[in-house]
Amino acid sequence: MTSRKLFTKDHGQLDDVDVDDLLTQLSAEELEMLSKEVDPDDRFMPPDQRTNYHCEREATGPVNRKQLIDHINKIALETPDQPEAVPFVAGTVRGKKWIPPEAPVIHTREDEGVSFHLDEEYEQALGTATEEELVDLAAILGFHSMMNQDQYHASLLNKGKVGLGWDGVTKASQPKALPFEPPNPTDPEQAIAKVTDDDAKTIEVCLNNIKLSDDQLTRLFKGLEINTRLEVLSMSNVGLTDRTAELLAQAIEKNSSIRVINVETNQISANGIVRLFRALLVHKSVEEIRASNQITAHVLGNKAEMDITQAIEQNTTLLRVGLFLEFNDARSRVATQLQKNIDRHRLRRTGRAPRNLTAGYILKKALPGQKPVDD
Incomplete structure (x- = not known):
């Protein structure tokens, strides 16, 4: 049994005493003295309440870290070292000497300076x-x-x-230095004028890597609305935004000659890309569109990808799409629809399918007394 003696005295009779009653009988000065003698081991209490030392001096001002460190260093240098109980003797080992454990021996295979273990x-x-x-x-x-x-x-x-x-x-082979790509020689003002004038010889316009102003983009898309000759429009890295992309979508809805559109590496958001794909459904003349690597839309999101997928599934002329889709469902559905469009285009090109199909080569079952109808 554990001893109940404290300072060689038996205090077992204090086990039944109520501590709260004893504390209520103490004065404020006695409680303060008692708190200085007891150091509670409670990590949830603030440190200033857990320590026995309480500084009663008034603050002399804000804390100066450099001055405090200098003062601590000064006290450390001025405080004399405590003398050792046993004088130092050179060559004398006191206590147990530490001996490092022996490293396990690993059988290695030496092969021309290369060591490995299996x-x-x-x-x-x-x-x-x-x-x-x-x-x-x-x-x-x-x-x-x-x-x-x-x-x-x-x-x-x-x-x-x-x-x-x-x-x-x-050793590695030396990399081959590739020449820098020359700048785009296209004059944007001249290209805008040709598109606006519906020039018969202008069937392709490449404005890649040419920073166009909003006024130039507006005039270009206004001219594209009435153009009947242009087939390829490349506008990669020209500074397209959602506002100018809306003008492009409106121009696509009014233009029936455009076949290829490239708007990669611009600042079009996910909603702007969805707007472009929906604009393709008006005339269904565009066969290829590229809209990847948008600065403001690296990831389109589930809703935008589903909207784009639905627009592609309703488009029977689109053959190639340059766009990164994150979700497998969208990628699978888009690939299936594009393959159907490619097969349908091949049948039309080889003359084995009617050219007036609008929703695919589908042979409907005829009702009794009627002939099959090609939709």
Whole structure:
């Protein structure tokens, strides 16, 4: 049984005493003295209430960190060192000397300076493998990406030009410097004038990488509304926004000659892209549209992708779409519809399908007394 003695005295008779009654009999000064003697071990209490020391001095001003550190360093330097109980003797070891544990011995395989360790079963399997089997294993594990094509073939053939075989060291080939792409020589004002005048020779306009003002874009799209010759319009990285994209959508709804539209790398939002795809349903003359890599719409979102998918499924002439779709359902449905459109276009081109189809090559079942009707 645990001893109930405190300072060699038995205090077992205090077990039945109510502590709250004792505290109510103490004065304020006695409670303060008691709180200084007791240090509660409660981590939820503030530190200033858990410590026995309470500073009663008045604050001298705001805290100056540099001055406080200098003062602490000064006190540390001025405080004398405590003398050791046992004088220091050179060469004398006191206490137990620490001896590092022995490192486990790992059996390694030395192969021209390369050390590695394998389990016994892997060591046995790879020890009898041929070079062709090792190449196949490296391809399965993805090790082929650790070297380029030159290193790979040189290692296989052991040419000695780039590599020295599988037992040697290969080096990377020098990258080929590609020339800079020349700037776009198209004059935007001249292109806008040709589109507005419905020039018969202007069937393609490329304005890629030319920053166009809102006034130029407005005049271009106004001219596109009445144009009957233009077939290809490339406007990649020209500064298109939702406002100017709305003007482009209105022009597409009024133009029936355009076949290819490229608006990649602009600032069109997801709603603006949906608006463009819905505008294609008016005349259904566009066969290819590219609208990926938008600065403000890297990820379209589920709702926008479903709206775009529904617009594509209603379009029977669209053959190619350049747009990143995140969700598998949208990608699958779009790919299926584009394949149907390509098959339908091939049938029309080879003359095996009527050219007046509007919703696909569908042969409806005739009612009794009626002939089948091609929709």
